[in-house]
Amino acid sequence: MTRLLFLSHSHPFGPFRVGSHHYARVLAGRGADVVHLSTPISLAHRVTGRVSRADLAVVPSRPRRDADGVLNIVPRTALPVPVGAPTVARMLKRAGIDTRFDAVLIDQPLLWDSSVRSLSDAVIYRPTDLYPSGVKHRLQQQILDAVDGVIATSDEVLRGLGPLRVPTLVLSNGADVARFAAPAGADAARAARCVYVGALDDRFDWARVDGWARAFGDVEFVIAGPGRSPQPLPANVSLVGAVPYADVPALLHTARVGLLPLSDNPLNAGRSPMKLYEYFAAGLAVVARETPGIRGRSDLGIEVYTGDEDADAALERALRHPSPNVAGERAAADASWERKTDALEEFLRAVRDRSA
Incomplete structure (x- = not known):
C-alpha cells in the first residue's frame, strides 16, 4: 500500500x-x-x-x-x-x-x-x-x-x-463536483441573488460589494465567511457568518451568481480560487476581478472586471447568463x-x- x-x-x-x-x-x-x-x-x-x-x-x-x-x-x-x-x-x-x-x-x-x-x-x-x-x-x-x-x-x-x-x-x-451539484430536476431559473463563500480578509474587496449592492438595489447579496465588514452595508447585503462546509452547496443552490470580489492586494495575482469551480459545479454564473489566473469566458458564464469602471457591467452580464449555468457545470466536471x-x-x- x-x-x-x-x-x-x-x-x-x-x-x-x-x-x-x-x-x-x-x-x-x-x-x-x-x-x-x-x-x-x-x-x-x-x-x-x-x-x-x-x-x-x-x-x-x-x-x-x-x-x-x-x-x-x-x-x-x-x-x-x-x-x-x-x-x-x-x-x-x-x-x-x-x-x-x-x-x-x-x-x-x-x-x-x-x-x-x-x-x-x-x-x-x-x-x-x-x-x-x-x-x-x-x-x-x-x-x-x-x-x-x-x-x-x-x-x-x-x-x-x-x-x-x-x-x-x-x-x-x-471542485468536489458530486457534492456541489444541484439536485436532479432542479433546473428552474434562480432568483437574482449573488453569493460569496470564503475568507473575509484583506484579499476581499468590501467596497466592491458595497458598490454592487447600491447599483443593484433589487438584487440580494449574501456574504458567508468568518469576519465582519469594516463599513456599513446596504440593506440588501446579508452577512451570514461562517457556513459549515456540508451546508455550502445548499446555500449556493439558492443563488444565480457567485462572487469573487478580489481586492487589489498583489498576492491575489497568484490565487487559484477553489470557489470558482465550486460555483460552477453548483450551477452559478461567476463575476470576478480579473487576475492572471482568472480570465473572462462568457460562454462558460464567467464575467470579469478590472476596476470600478467596468464592475457593474460585468455583474449585469453574469445576472443575464442562463440559469442554472449548464456550461459552467460541464467545466467543473473537467476540473x-x-x-x-x-x-x-x-x-x-x-x-x-x-x-x-
Whole structure:
C-alpha cells in the first residue's frame, strides 16, 4: 500500500476545505494510506486568542481517522512553528506514526525543517500562494533547494519561484463536483441573488460589494465567511457568518451568481480560487476581478472586471447568463478533484522513477 504524507497549512475541522484535504480524500479512496498533518496549534496561539476556545474545541487533540480513511493530525505545541516547535519527524513519532513514506507533499513553508527530507525519497513542494518576503519566503528557498519536484496551483505562483532545477507541474484547484451539484430536476431559473463563500480578509474587496449592492438595489447579496465588514452595508447585503462546509452547496443552490470580489492586494495575482469551480459545479454564473489566473469566458458564464469602471457591467452580464449555468457545470466536471488527482499521481510516479 502506498503511504503518503501531506504537510498542510490548514486542518479539515473548520468551515473551509483546501486542496490538500481533497487530494488526501481521493487518494485514501483509491487505497493509499494517507496522513494529513497540518500547522500545529501552539500555546502562544491559544493565549493570544489567535485560536479561539470555540475553534479549538472542534479540533481533536489526538490523531483521528476520518470517514474517508485519512489520518488527520493537528499537533499541540508550546511554541509556534518554525520557532521552537518539534520537528515534523518528532511530531509524527509522538503520534505513533511510522515516519517513512512513499511521498511527502508540503504546502506549508512553516512546517519545513531538516527532518522532512528524511521522511521520503520523493518530497514535493506544492505552493498555493506567493511568498515574496518574510519567514515563509526564506523557508521556501530552503524547500526549493531540497525537494524533488514542485506542483504549483497557478502559473503565477510557479513564476514567483524563479528558475528551478526539478520537475514542475501547474495543477490548479478543482471542485468536489458530486457534492456541489444541484439536485436532479432542479433546473428552474434562480432568483437574482449573488453569493460569496470564503475568507473575509484583506484579499476581499468590501467596497466592491458595497458598490454592487447600491447599483443593484433589487438584487440580494449574501456574504458567508468568518469576519465582519469594516463599513456599513446596504440593506440588501446579508452577512451570514461562517457556513459549515456540508451546508455550502445548499446555500449556493439558492443563488444565480457567485462572487469573487478580489481586492487589489498583489498576492491575489497568484490565487487559484477553489470557489470558482465550486460555483460552477453548483450551477452559478461567476463575476470576478480579473487576475492572471482568472480570465473572462462568457460562454462558460464567467464575467470579469478590472476596476470600478467596468464592475457593474460585468455583474449585469453574469445576472443575464442562463440559469442554472449548464456550461459552467460541464467545466467543473473537467476540473474535478478526481481528475486533478490523476495528474498528481502521474507526476508523483515520474518523480519517483527519476529519483530511483
